[in-house]
Amino acid sequence: MKRQIPLFITFFVGTLLIFSVFIPPMETLGENFTLFFDIIAVFAFFLGAGNLVRVHVSKLRKRKADWGFSIVTLIGFGFMLFVGLLKIGNPGGIAADVTAPGSWFQEMFNYVINPLQSTMYALLAFFVASASYRAFRAKNREATILLMAAFVILLGRTPLGMMLTAWIPDSLSIFQIPNMAVWIMNSFNLAGQRAILIGISLGVVAMSLRLILGVERTYLGGDDSG
Amino acid sequence: MDNIGVIISLILILGGLVTLLIRSLQAREVDRRIIFLFIFLAVAAPILFPMTFKEKATQVVKSVFDKIENLPEGSTVLLSFDFDPAMAPEVQPMANAISRHCFEKGHKIIFMSLWATGQALLSHSLSEFILPGFPEKENLVDYVSIGYKAGNEGVLNVIITDIQKMFPTDVNSVPLDSIPIFDNIESCKDLDFIMSIGGGKPGPKEWVLFVGDPGDVPVGVGVAAVVAPQMYPYYPGQIVGILGGVKGAAEYESELIRVHPRFAEMDTPGLRMMGPQTLAHVVIMAFIVIGNVVFFRGRRREKKE
């Protein structure tokens, strides 16, 4: 039972959503099931948050390494939840946009989440530079082709590309770096990406079918006790 | 003053790169923090001493611009902010420029988001960058923000047939059926143009798969640079055009200024960012060249031995 019911649910919902595309009277049913999915997605957010709290409380209790930082996580979580759920400082009251300018929730987003997340990703600029110096080698023909395409794009997608090759006459404009970049993007890149896309789509379609028909069951886990 | 600053910065960076080359050829270890410092300098110097360049829009960008430019006045455009702060420096300039363009042409805009962070960034963009340039535009009449809903592509699967079912109200709990913009809009199929700006999942790709293709609605995409190459297979058959990364934003801004010169007075972050972008690209290419020079020298020496 612990496996049969989930397999039936997957089959039922998956099949219904496929049929709802082709059979117009089933459209509303498909919409409603998708709405159910959207609502369950929010419970998944709650689950994620609950799990985060559980992990950090346990870390704190057991005084594991860096347990002090778990306090930071829990305080940050608690404070954001408090200002968000109660819409503290929201100029429009309870019915207004939760992200209304001036609300504490929005200020926390602007001045805490925004700088933290964007800086974490900005770190990648440094690591890309370091990798370019240490690892990007034209070791063989394939790597050389990759390197050349990268150079054309790096130059062609900046004004420098045009400045360097502006002297090339219009009749040979294909050799101007920005035009070469356009050429690579619209033909070679398009072809390569399309080949990858077709491969991925076949994978997605096959996996969807396996899931709906109950052939693929790994998401149910191996342990029945939960 | 700016020119002197630029020259000094260039000399510093060039001198540093030569030193790096010499040290590398001598097979001396180069600390990764030195490399980090170079990148920081290459980006910081043109921000301190701005370098400005002229941009020319490529066809993939121009098609989006022309689509908005040629829509009849009063058309309804949906603009989806499907991004987070990790992509914002690249794609927020596009979102701002496109919103301004739509307002300038008298189109009505429906703002929404498939990312929770998108709604917060949308709120910030509207109050700080978009609306100050258009004080005459009225909420619910000229534009409306219906915000974010959880469910990724599930949201799109509903709004392709019924927007109100997924978004019963706008962000301020005003029922959609009382909002003038929605008088003739029941589903996404009734929209004149959809522009999805993002770079992750759900994002532009999902708009093509779940709305553009099944609903036969024109969709344009503005994407983070990392995702831009992946969108080309959809162009021009399935999407109107692509704005890829900060370069796409800069091209759009330049086209906007060319056609509507009054926007030259407004902030154009895309164009502003092309200075640091250019110098950083050059430095990274120099790193690749230095790395390879050292590699080939070493390999030749190995062969000799």
Next chain:
Amino acid sequence: MKKTTYLLMAVISALFVLSWILKAGSLSGETDNYVIQGFLITFSAFLTLSVLSFLYADNPLYKFAEHLFVGVSAAFWMCMGFWTTIVQNLIPRLSDGLSSFFEVPPQPGDYNFFFFIPVILGILLLMRLSPKGGWISRWPLAFIIGTTAGLNFVRYLRSDFIKQISNTFVPLLGTEWQGIGHFFSNLDLSASGQLVTMAANWVIFLGVFCGLIYFYFSKEHKGAFGAASKVGIWVLMLTFGASFGYTVMGRISLLVGRITFLFRDWLEIIS
């Protein structure tokens, strides 16, 4: 903790307070909330620098920033989900009392008994947090998996498979030769002459074909098949090169964004 750590913390705290005072001072003419705004901008800059400090080495400041981000983000998504989807989409369909409490306008014909289904499934999903009742969370999980599979099946087949193949069948030979024409015009491939357009079409057709052959592993890559596979690799390498170029561009943009914030909003050394 070591004495130097205490000293470092004291210095950082002093710099933070100094920056706050200076920032609040510079904002005093612009806004009434200059003390709070000054604090927020200083705190934002402090967090930015804390994350950047990871470039030197892993350190407590970075860990502080990282842990704060995790906690605040989780609560952010939770609140957004609650206000935008639970309050606006679910509550009006379940309870008039709760609707009026949250000031969500009731919609005619909104009440729908079936919307208890996602509530029950959602609660079952939360059972995953319980040590013994976790197995029942497979039911909502099965619902999520079924929905995703059902939604993706048709869309990927249509947009990423059928349409991609049909878009690959481009005219390889023009019916009427109109001369070579422009090699390129206005950064636009489609505005080129017949020769370039045809060449691009050949590249697309052969590129996709050879790229797919490279991904076909059920036959040994030898002879003509191997040659096509080799061409496929080259096309893919050009594709990855373009992707690398764009990736560099993207990462640099993010750094530009942060440095601009530090220089303009915090230090005010640029306008």
